[in-house]
Amino acid sequence: MKTLFDKVWDSHVVAREEDETLLYVDRCLIHEGSRHTFDTLHERGLAVAHPDKVFAFSDHYIPTDPRARAGGLANLPDPEIRNMIELLERNTDEYGIARFGWGDARQGILHVAGPELGLSQPGIALVGADSHTSTHGAFGNLSFGIGASETTHVVATQTIWQRRPETLRIRIDGTPGFGVTAKDIILAVIAKIGIGGAIGYAIEYAGSTIARMSMNERMTVCNMSIEAGGRAGMIAPDETTYQFLADRPFTPKGAAWDAALAFWRTLPSDPGAAFGKEVELDAASVAPMVTWGTNPEQALPITGRVPDPDRETNAERRGEYAKALAYMGLQPNVPLGDIAVDRVFIGSCTNGRIDDLRAAAAVAKLGRAVVPTWVVPGSEGVKRQAEAEGLDRIFTAAGFEWREAGCSMCTAINGDQLTPGERCASTSNRNFQGRQGPGGRTHLMSPAMAAAAALRGHLVDVRELGGRN
Amino acid sequence: MEPFTTLSGIAVPLDEANLDTNQLCPTRFNKVAKGPRFRDILLHDRRFNADGSEKPDYILNQEPYRQAVIAVAGRNFGVGSSRETAVFGLMGFGIRSVIAPNFGDIFYNNSLKNGLLPVRLPGPTVETLIRQLLARPGATMTVDLPEQVVTGPDGARHRFEVAPLSRKRLLRGLDEIAHTQEYAGAIRRFEQSQASAFPWLQPAS
Numbered sequence: 068m069k070t071l072f073d074k075v076w077d078s079h080v081v082a083r084e085e086d087e088t089l090l091y092v093d094r095c096l097i098h099e100g101s102r103h104t105f106d107t108l109h110e111r112g113l114a115v116a117h118p119d120k121v122f123a124f125s126d127h128y129i130p131t132d133p134r135a136r137a138g139g140l141a142n143l144p145d146p147e148i149r150n151m152i153e154l155l156e157r158n159t160d161e162y163g164i165a166r167f168g169w170g171d172a173r174q175g176i177l178h179v180a181g182p183e184l185g186l187s188q189p190g191i192a193l194v195g196a197d198s199h200t201s202t203h204g205a206f207g208n209l210s211f212g213i214g215a216s217e218t219t220h221v222v223a224t225q226t227i228w229q230r231r232p233e234t235l236r237i238r239i240d241g242t243p244g245f246g247v248t249a250k251d252i253i254l255a256v257i258a259k260i261g262i263g264g265a266i267g268y269a270i271e272y273a274g275s276t277i278a279r280m281s282m283n284e285r286m287t288v289c290n291m292s293i294e295a296g297g298r299a300g301m302i303a304p305d306e307t308t309y310q311f312l313a314d315r316p317f318t319p320k321g322a323a324w325d326a327a328l329a330f331w332r333t334l335p336s337d338p339g340a341a342f343g344k345e346v347e348l349d350a351a352s353v354a355p356m357v358t359w360g361t362n363p364e365q366a367l368p369i370t371g372r373v374p375d376p377d378r379e380t381n382a383e384r385r386g387e388y389a390k391a392l393a394y395m396g397l398q399p400n401v402p403l404g405d406i407a408v409d410r411v412f413i414g415s416c417t418n419g420r421i422d423d424l425r426a427a428a429a430v431a432k433l434g435r436a437v438v439p440t441w442v443v444p445g446s447e448g449v450k451r452q453a454e455a456e457g458l459d460r461i462f463t464a465a466g467f468e469w470r471e472a473g474c475s476m477c478t479a480i481n482g483d484q485l486t487p488g489e490r491c492a493s494t495s496n497r498n499f500q501g502r503q504g505p506g507g508r509t510h511l512m513s514p515a516m517a518a519a520a521a522l523r524g525h526l527v528d529v530r531e532l533g534g535r536n
Numbered sequence: 537m538e539p540f541t542t543l544s545g546i547a548v549p550l551d552e553a554n555l556d557t558n559q560l561c562p563t564r565f566n567k568v569a570k571g572p573r574f575r576d577i578l579l580h581d582r583r584f585n586a587d588g589s590e591k592p593d594y595i596l597n598q599e600p601y602r603q604a605v606i607a608v609a610g611r612n613f614g615v616g617s618s619r620e621t622a623v624f625g626l627m628g629f630g631i632r633s634v635i636a637p638n639f640g641d642i643f644y645n646n647s648l649k650n651g652l653l654p655v656r657l658p659g660p661t662v663e664t665l666i667r668q669l670l671a672r673p674g675a676t677m678t679v680d681l682p683e684q685v686v687t688g689p690d691g692a693r694h695r696f697e698v699a700p701l702s703r704k705r706l707l708r709g710l711d712e713i714a715h716t717q718e719y720a721g722a723i724r725r726f727e728q729s730q731a732s733a734f735p736w737l738q739p740a741s
């Protein structure tokens with residue numbers, strides 16, 4: 068009896084040596100930040116083994132300001148940022164690697180645009196030069212993030228050496244309440260097991276709550292596996308998966324589709340297959356979540372209060388909480404709903420998909436933003452879909468800024484960033500110190516909660532805004 | 537890769553949990569090409585003010601820690617982003633081994649690929665080492681990879697585990713790509729059997 072992870076792992080073993088396995092890699096995703104990989108290829112005169120199995124995206128460095136995009140790459144004022152985007156163009160051209168870059172209708176964040184293209188399929192092994200590659204596991208495959216040296220190894224050999232991780236099943240059952248989304252559920256999981264809770268594990272998410280989720284919601288959950296330290300996050304493929312995949316540019320068609328489908332149906336974990344560790348969560352008990360500190364486990368229901376380090380019994384935690392509060396500029400015991408924000412960011416590979424923008428727009432309809440609020444679609448495809456549905460007009464009518472696709476203020480490397488001390492309600496995935504700009508303060512939450520914060524100017528329980536229908 | 541055998545020298549206590557890769561290398565430095573600039577990029581926003589001046593009270597800005605070759609840190613070291621620049625920062629500063637209760641997976645692997653040895657020791661042992669180092673600034677330690685032993689400032693020996701293949705590569709400074717190329721035949725056979733079993737995986741669009 069095998070788990071989904073076992074099946075995918077076992078079918079990619081090329082060789083074993085000592086405790087390590089040489090795994091075959093079906094797809095490798097890269098982005099502008101992969102410069103160190105190309106630097107090494109050049110330095111060592113290495114060739115790319117299978118350029119047609121490598122896919123490049125412009126996302127981290129690309130501007131999301133519509134005026135900058137309209138002005139063209141050559142006119143981008145910051146030479147260092149322009150250089151990163153141009154480097155990707157030169158490098159991918161040199162090695163014959165497909166690029167979804169500046170000006171391409173398929174451009175977007177690698178974990179949003181990749182699945183839209185149909186690159187993420189059940190049963191494959193996919194790596195990405197980015198830690199949130201765990202996103203793609205929502206399709207029932209083994210996907211994980213790697214560093215620059217590992218990426219060099221993958222593109223040069225189409226393989227990677229790995230130690231086999233343990234398996235962790237996280238079962239989520241129950242019906243989430245009104246206003247509770249996939250983001251709240253994964254934040255609740257991380258709060259429960261901690262940012263180191265899944266180190267050394269490949270996670271499989273299972274249970275009725277997961278089974279009822281859309282692919283976009285499943286991607287939100289798998290995306291943040293890495294925030295619990297997980298090597299990968301996986302969800303068994305089912306009809307929802309197959310419907311999403313049908314007729315994507317890179318998915319099989321006709322008889323090949325039928326053969327693929329028959330294989331995909333064999334992938335879910337066998338009943339009774341053993342996992343190294345099991346965790347359970349009742350979705351009905353989850354409330355809309357926000358982070359108050361400087362890592363994703365420092366999260367609480369919005370109905371809670373800022374923790375008091377003096378009341379923390381664990382000495383180590385006490386110190387950590389005090390440091391987090393000092394950085395975040397927060398006082399203990401303050402209701403989370405009283406925390407004023409300076410701006411709002413809706414986007415990223417966690418929450419920049421169409422479902423996320425619909426949820427944010429449903430809240431935006433209820434009022435007007437009182438702080439600067441950005442909506443950054445995860446891809447050009449998401450942007451077009453949102454515009455076709457009129458979401459962009461809802462956002463602009465509510466005073467939200469509608470921008471171009473990219474990572475933007477999630478990692479603040481393209482120039483979109485907080486100023487020191489600024490406090491942001493953000494739908495991204497990391498609230499580390501300085502993540503959204505040096506000195507910036509981040510509170511993570513769902514798109515609906517972020518939109519609600521935009522209307523009120525402070526963190527607020529989206530359930531209080533009404534709009535229930 | 538430079539081989540790693542036995543390393544002795546000044547150890548710096550980084551008495552903090554959850555030092556994620558965003559702290560080790562703030563995102564804006566990811567675009568920097570590998571090189572000497574990484575000495576100042578390591579933990580940049582902890583070490584420097586916005587105007588570029590040093591924060592004198594941060595431990596890495598103090599003597600004798602500027603000469604540190606080993607770092608001892610709290611749990612969850614290197615969690616977060618996959619940026620290998622976090623490793624370039626540590627190496628640029630001169631640190632060749634980090635001792636902590638546990639590490640982010642990707643950081644752990646990135647370290648091994650660059651000849652930086654991540655050593656996992658139990659939490660209480662790490663706490664003791666940090667206390668000893670804080671009590672005796674400039675104390676030295678030894679990380680012995682052949683013996684798989686860390687020697688603390690008090691001379692106590694702590695055994696550690698490291699995956700055998702990684703250990704072999706580190707000891708000999710083996711090049712991983714060259715090593716994998718010895719498996720070229722196995723890779724070719726895998727590709728052939730995959731092409732017949734899963735024809736739809738072959739790239740097309």
Ligand code: SF4
Pocket residue numbers: 126127176177178197199415416417473474477478495496
């Ligand atoms: S959106 Fe953020 S987390 Fe996702 S790939 Fe971009 S920078 Fe990384």
